[in-house]
Amino acid sequence: MRFIVTSFIAFLAYLLLTTASGKVALWSSTEIIIGIVFALITGALFRNRFIGKNFRMLNPKRWFLLIVYLCGPFLWALAKANIEVVCLVITGKINPGILKISTGLENDLSITMLANSITLTPGTLSVEVSEENGDLYVHWINIKEEFLEKMPRDCKSVCGNFPDWIRRIAG
Amino acid sequence: MAIDIITYVFIAGGCFFNLMAVIGLHRFPDFYTRLHAGTKCTTFGSILLIIAVLIQSISIWVVEGGSSPQSILSLHAFIALIAILVTNPTGAHAIARAGHRSGVKPVKAIVDDLEKEDNA
DSSP states (O other): OHHHHHHHHHHHHHHHHTTTSSSBTTBOHHHHHHHHHHHHHHHHHHHHHHSOSSOGGGOHHHHHHHHHHIIIIIHHHHHHHHHHHHHHHHHOOOBOEEEEEOOOOOSHHHHHHHHHHHHSSTTEEEEEEOTTTOOEEEEESBOOGGGGTOSSOOSHHHHTTHHHHHHHHHO | OHHHHHHHHHHHHHHHHHHHHHHHHHHSOSHHHHHHIIIIIHHHHHHHHHHHHHHHHHHHHHHHOTTSHHHHHHHHHHHHHHHHHHHHHHHHHHHHHHHHHTTOOOTTOSOBHHHHHHHO
16 A cells, blocks of 8 residues: 555656656656656655654645645745844844754654744744654744743744644644 | 836835945944845845836837846846845845854944753
8 A cells, every 4th residue: 555655646746747748648658667667765764754654645625725824824924034134134134043942743744734824934943853743843043032031931932823724634 | 208207216215225334344343233234235235226127128028029138137126025035034044143153242242041941
């Protein structure tokens, strides 16, 4: 099952890259044969790496949510982050520091997604992840003063509602 | 014609953000803040540039039909967009982690939780 799924996704990626190469639908027959061969090799080599403990990411609802997340809140936060960084570049006022935040996320995929998301969103850059409990160490370029007083750091003001989205996508 | 103007707007925006990334690399005081400029602005700038390519190639695709080379160009540009979106933050994360492990300290930092953790 793992082998079939991995090969199939590899084959789809190959077809996407070689679109409009010939006459069989959109592809030439050589490309399709080579694609199948390479997809089988890829599937044999990477079936245990590509797919983790279960097949929950095959659910199309999760993919739909991922696309909604990327086009909606994520894109908006990305645009805001860039305008913020441009302002900081021009004014040069920075107030940096490294903070520890607990995300409450459990599996590797969702922590990866959250780390990548907050790297691209306002003022934060993930530096290190703790292997035991999934806490993230985040470099924040412009720390607000009131944020420093609470010791179990408030996750909300760093990552907004990203953890909720990611829990729905990959949780 | 209108499509050309929209494309120019996107190209100008992309160039502006990439330029800001370069200026940020020079202006910021230390390693981590430079990474901020180097990841966020270049990602967004590249996204805008790729959107410009997509708009142009899709307009040519619509005019000339599916067998034109531009139809492949739009697909490839889209794949490049996804690749940048995944690899850029991952690379920045790897560089930041490597930097902190080899002892680069954030300049002017008002708090450093990771530092405390290492010493404890």
